[in-house]
Amino acid sequence: MGEEVKLHGMWASPFSRRVELALKLKAIPYQYIEEDLSNKTPSLLCYNPVHKKVPVLVHNDKPVAESMVIIEYMDETWENNPFLPRDPYERAMARFYAKFIDDKLLPTLAKLGQTAGKEKEETIEEIHEQLKVLEDELKGKQFFGGQRIGYLDIVAMILVWLHLAGSITGQKVLSTEKFPLIYEWIERVMKMEVVNECLIPEEKRQDWIQLAQRAPKSASN
C-alpha cells in the first residue's frame, strides 16, 4: 500500500519538533516541508484553515493538525513502538501531564523572556513549582513512560530545550540541585540519536534564543 506522509513544520517550533521525534521513533518515512511562518505555503493554509499553524501531518493527503492530536493519530495508525501505555488509567495520567506541560509550563516559559526584575523572579518561582510536578512524576522511573520513552517523554522534550537555553544564556532556570531526576532524564534522552536529530542544530541555537525572546505569541501548536 502506498503510504505518503508529509510534515509541515518549522525548525524552531517545539510542537513541530515533537512530531518529528514521534515520526522517527516509529521509523515512519516522511517528507518534511519547512514553513516560513511569515510567508506560509498555500498547502499549509489549505490543510489547516482553522489555525493556519504548524505542525500539520498529512497522511495520504488527509491532514491532521495540533501536535497532540497528531501524536495520538500516529499511535493509533502505526502500532509499532507504542507511545501510550495500554492501561486506561496510565494513559489518562500521561495525557494529563502532557496537557499540563502545554497549558501551564510552556506559557510560563514563554512569559519568562518578556519579564524582568521582580516579575521575572516570580515567573521563575512559578516555573520551579511546575517543574516540581514533573520531577515527582519521574520518581522510580527511567523515563516518563517507564522503562522506555513514551508519550509524555516526547512532550517533555521541552525540558531538554530549557536546559540547552540555560547553557547558552547562562540563566539556569533548571538546576541540577533542585531537579536531579529531570537532569538524569535529560542526560538519558540526549544519548539517543533520534532525540538529537530533533533538537535545534548547534549552529542555529543563538538565533533560536533570540527568536524565543522576541516572540510572545506562538505560531505553532
Place this chain on the structure above:
Amino acid sequence: MAESNVKVLGTWASPFVMRVKIALHLKSVRYEDVEEDLLAPKSELLLKSNPVYKKIPVFFHAHNPICESLIILQYIDEVWTTSASSILPSDPYERSQSRFWAAYVDDKFFPALRRLLIGATEEDKKAALEEVVEGTVVLEGAFGELSKGKAFFGGDNIGFVDIALGSLLGWIEVIGKQCETKLVSEAKTPRLVQWADCFSAHEAVKDVLPDVDKLADFGLKLRAKILKALAPTN
C-alpha cells in the same frame, strides 16, 4: 445502584462536569455525585485529589482520581467498552478530527465565551462577542464535515465533540441573554440550532443540562466573584 467505586466531584453549573455525567449516562454507569460549591473556598477533597489545578471535575474510579474533562471522557470510553455507545469513533482519522474539534472548543471557543461573560468594558465584550460568533460559524462548518448529514457531530449518536460543545449550551444561552444576542443563530448557524435541540433532548443529556434561569442567577454570582479576584488590590 451506583458502582461504589465511581464518583464525580463537581458542580451542577459546570459544563466540564456535565461532560463527565453525560458520558457516564451514555455508558449507563451509575455514579456518586459529590457537589463542590464554586462560590465557597475549595474543599479538602478537591485540593487533595487535584493538587495541580485545584479544579472540578475530578473523576474517581476505584479510588484513582482523574482530572481534565476531555481526558476523563477518553478514560470512560476506554474502560466501559461493552456498551453500544462509543464516545470516540473507531477510525483513527475520524478520531483525530473529533479530538481536533474538541480541542478547538476548549482552546478557542470556550475562552472567548468566558471573556464575553466576564468582560468588564463594552470594548472587551464587543471583541469577545465577535470572536464567539465567528467561532459558531466555524463550528457550523465542522458540523457539516463531521455529521455527514446525520443529527450529531458523532453521526447517529452523540460523541466526543457533541459532548464537548453541547455541555456549553446552557451557558451559551445565559450569556447570549445577557448580551441580548442569540449566540447560536438561525441566520448564521442553522444546522447548529437544530443540533442544539437534538442534543438537549437526548436521553443521556436532558437531566444533566441545568435550568437556564437558575444558571443565569449563578452566572451573575460567578462573574462577581471572578471580577473581584481579578481586581487590582490596593
